[in-house]
Amino acid sequence: MTCVSVIVPLYNKAAFIRRTLDSILAQTMPDLEVVVVDDGSTDGGAAIVDGVDDGRIRLVHQKNQGPGAARNRGLEMAHGDYVAFLDADDEWLPDFLAVTLQHLKQRPDCALCLTGQYRGENRSDWGKTLMALGLTSGQWRLPTELSRDQHKPNLDVLHSGAIVCDRNVIHRFGGFYDKDRCTYGEDIYLWLQVVLNYPIYRDLRPLMWYHTEASDLAVWNQVRPPWPMLLEPEPIRRRCPQPYRPILENILNTYAAIAAYRATTVEDLATANRLFEAFPDARQEMFQDWRKRVDYLIANVPNLRRTLKGFKGDRSQRQS
Incomplete structure (x- = not known):
């Protein structure tokens, strides 16, 4: 062979x-x-x-x-x-x-x-x-x-x-x-x-x-979709030995927090909130960084992110 x-x-x-x-x-x-x-x-x-x-x-x-x-x-x-x-x-x-x-x-x-x-x-x-x-x-x-x-x-x-x-x-x-x-x-x-x-x-x-x-x-600036392990985690959970199940959940929540923040940066709150619902600890983990918490709150307010971006751009033009 x-x-x-x-x-x-x-x-x-x-x-x-x-x-x-x-x-x-x-x-x-x-x-x-x-x-x-x-x-x-x-x-x-x-x-x-x-x-x-x-x-x-x-x-x-x-x-x-x-x-x-x-x-x-x-x-x-x-x-x-x-x-x-x-x-x-x-x-x-x-x-x-x-x-x-x-x-x-x-x-x-x-x-x-x-x-x-x-x-x-x-x-x-x-x-x-x-x-x-x-x-x-x-x-x-x-x-x-x-x-x-x-x-x-x-x-x-x-x-x-x-x-x-x-x-x-x-x-x-x-x-x-x-x-x-x-x-x-x-x-x-x-x-x-x-x-x-x-x-x-x-x-x-x-x-x-x-x-x-x-x-x-x-292409590092592209926003990638959630990992499949977040979309279909049950087969992984079934095959996971009992002693490793707590760390598996911790890993899934860590990746869910990353994926939720990526979704937030493009104002895809539907994806972010689905991940928070499936992995409750991910919200707290993401919000440990206050900047990510602010980004999430801004994305929840319709058009506010675009307004702030526009204001920042106008201010830069005025200063120049």
Whole structure:
């Protein structure tokens, strides 16, 4: 059996897919297969994949259903004991698979291994950022108690392109969230369930390169929708071991507070209030920052935010 199956969801990334495939085929651990799932691309990316002369690559096509569905289709075709996922605009450093697989084979109780990453054209080392927030390399198990400011950093590190996971573990949780062509948070829906149930290994050295400059999700000023784990949390709750249920609720409330504030900034009070209703502690958590409380109150008054913006703009013009 092949040691590792690499799954690449492809959607309109013709400009980058060859670079991604080259980084996979250049791995120092050659016992791999590559399953590229063309998710209804219209830019000729699939033809580029077809033109790569390497028997380890398989290309399959489907109608556009989103990255979760594309990864799940690849999982159905995977033969490896382990699976890894690399988006069609990112790349691995040559030792990524060799290092992660060595960690996993030395620690069979760990469900997955993740690494640090470079980010953007300037190759900033995101691992250093995470270490400054208190994260460390080594075997790690989600504690039953974790301060709220540590919830998001310890989940943000679970970047799909920097993970190698036991294939059976992924199947246990049904793969990635794939409803309604979800394009945001479909991966953390899976990884949260994994860390609630298993220890993992973290090697924060940068062994993959997340090309934020090429990513549709890396437009930092866009307002993203709520994470699927907030919209459909019950499967996660059912699969959560009893000792971890309190921290799961804390994590959900933390993410609900973030999503509610994002909605507030675009005056989407319907979404914010639905999140507060579903996760009652999120309101208090968001309001711990007085500026967010003011933003929420302003957004609740029709047209007041636009009036204040206009007043601020007029005042700036008068001062100039």
